[in-house]
Amino acid sequence: MKRNTWQREAVREALDDTEGFISAQALHSTLHASGSPIGLATVYRALGDLASSGEADSLQSPEGEALYRACSTTGHHHHLICRNCGLTVEIAADEVEAWAKGVAAEHGFTQAAHVVDVFGLCANCTKLVVADGADSKVEADRG
Amino acid sequence: MKRNTWQREAVREALDDTEGFISAQALHSTLHASGSPIGLATVYRALGDLASSGEADSLQSPEGEALYRACSTTGHHHHLICRNCGLTVEIAADEVEAWAKGVAAEHGFTQAAHVVDVFGLCANCTKLVVADGADSKVEADRG
DNA sequence: ACGCTTATTGATAATGGTTGTCAAAATCAC
DNA sequence: GTGATTTTGACAACCATTATCAATAAGCGT
Numbered sequence: 001m002k003r004n005t006w007q008r009e010a011v012r013e014a015l016d017d018t019e020g021f022i023s024a025q026a027l028h029s030t031l032h033a034s035g036s037p038i039g040l041a042t043v044y045r046a047l048g049d050l051a052s053s054g055e056a057d058s059l060q061s062p063e064g065e066a067l068y069r070a071c072s073t074t075g076h077h078h079h080l081i082c083r084n085c086g087l088t089v090e091i092a093a094d095e096v097e098a099w100a101k102g103v104a105a106e107h108g109f110t111q112a113a114h115v116v117d118v119f120g121l122c123a124n125c126t127k128l129v130v131a132d133g134a135d136s137k138v139e140a141d142r143g
Numbered sequence: 144m145k146r147n148t149w150q151r152e153a154v155r156e157a158l159d160d161t162e163g164f165i166s167a168q169a170l171h172s173t174l175h176a177s178g179s180p181i182g183l184a185t186v187y188r189a190l191g192d193l194a195s196s197g198e199a200d201s202l203q204s205p206e207g208e209a210l211y212r213a214c215s216t217t218g219h220h221h222h223l224i225c226r227n228c229g230l231t232v233e234i235a236a237d238e239v240e241a242w243a244k245g246v247a248a249e250h251g252f253t254q255a256a257h258v259v260d261v262f263g264l265c266a267n268c269t270k271l272v273v274a275d276g277a278d279s280k281v282e283a284d285r286g
Numbered sequence: 287a288c289g290c291t292t293a294t295t296g297a298t299a300a301t302g303g304t305t306g307t308c309a310a311a312a313t314c315a316c
Numbered sequence: 317g318t319g320a321t322t323t324t325g326a327c328a329a330c331c332a333t334t335a336t337c338a339a340t341a342a343g344c345g346t
Contacts, residue, residue: 001292001293001342001343001344002263002293003292003293003294003341003342003343004342005293005294005295005341005342007294008294009305014186023332024332024333025331025332025333029218036298037288037296038295039295039296039297040296040297040300040333041295041334041335042294042295042335044332044333045295045334047295058331060203060205060207062203063201064207064209064303064304064332065331065332066207066332066333067292080246080247080250080252084326089250091246093213093242093246095238095242096239096242096259099236099238099239100261103223103234103236103261104223104261107223107232107265108265108266108267108269109223109225109261109263109264109265109266109269110227110264110266110269111263111264111265111269112261112262113261113262113263114238114259114260114261114262115258115259115261115262116257116258116259117257117258118243118246118247118252118256118257118258119256119257119258120247120252120253120254120255120256120257121252121253121254122250122251122252123250123251123252123253126252126253126254131299143147144311144314144315144321144322145322146312146313146314146321146322146323147313147314148312148313148322148323148324150323150324151323159320166303167303167304168302168304169322179300180325181324182324182325182326183304183305183325183326184305184306184324184325184326184327185323185324185325187303187304187305188305188323188324206332207303207332208302208303209303209304
């Protein structure tokens with residue numbers, strides 16, 4: 001039986017209050033900073049539960065850290081993420097769904113799943129960076 | 144100045160001889176198995192160099208491990224990967240490129256990069272799995 | 287409200303991939 | 317060959333994450 005604890009609720013709320021993706025460690029720090037004595041292991045467990053129940057989205061940062069986010073859309077969707085400030089836009093992508101399925105089938109693959117995320121600089125950060133002159137630590141286009 | 148060592152060459156060749164993506168650890172094991180006394184740290188360094196010079200592709204496995212592969216196509220491309228045997232097909236995806244660029248622009252994002260990978264079961268592994276009657280969590284040795 | 291059962295917590299150890307350290311070895315320009 | 321300098325590699329350090337397990341607390345039936 002699944003029990004309700006203030007710890008799980010705290011994690012859920014902290015995640016809701018967070019703009020963009022956040023790591024388990026960072027969320028734990030945030031909680032501690034606001035006075036919560038919640039344990040690190042519990043934060044990991046709560047995030048894992050939220051992710052597997054579909055209440056949160058998770059993805060691997062380019063550095064290999066797992067990041068989480070409360071997702072507003074319940075269905076399948078993808079993300080457009082600002083690599084500077086973390087601002088995230090949820091995007092539906094039927095086009096891409098169809099493409100992924102098609103490509104897989106075309107090569108005899110079954111049970112196709114896909115990882116599709118777009119990283120960029122949001123309008124605000126674009127302005128900041130341009131103002132700064134040249135901060136191009138731009139890495140990527142993997143895929 | 145960059146120097147040429149047999150170690151770097153060994154890593155490059157081992158990667159070329161590998162079908163699909165492989166982890167640094169697995170590649171190190173493979174090299175040792177074939178009699179090479181190359182060190183683990185060196186394998187990591189060599190793979191990192193190859194990846195950043197564009198001679199190899201890298202991606203994070205769902206488990207958070209970094210995987211590498213010698214890429215035959217020099218340009219930008221994506222991958223269709225068998226999650227059971229590691230078989231990989233390089234796929235060009237102009238459609239997706241256009242979509243990613245469009246979505247980013249639509250939301251005011253600039254410098255858009257994207258991570259697009261499709262995981263599935265290749266034709267062969269599909270048959271095996273069906274024969275086994277098991278359909279989930281088929282995790283096999285990839286090295 | 288009271289136990290009782292049992293899921294959950296959390297401090298800590300363990301795990302495992304990856305990176306840093308630094309003396310020894312190897313490479314390349316000359 | 318000589319020497320400056322890069323590279324190597326055994327091992328320690330790191331860091332995110334997971335396992336351990338005694339102590340705690342949620343929620344059932346009463």
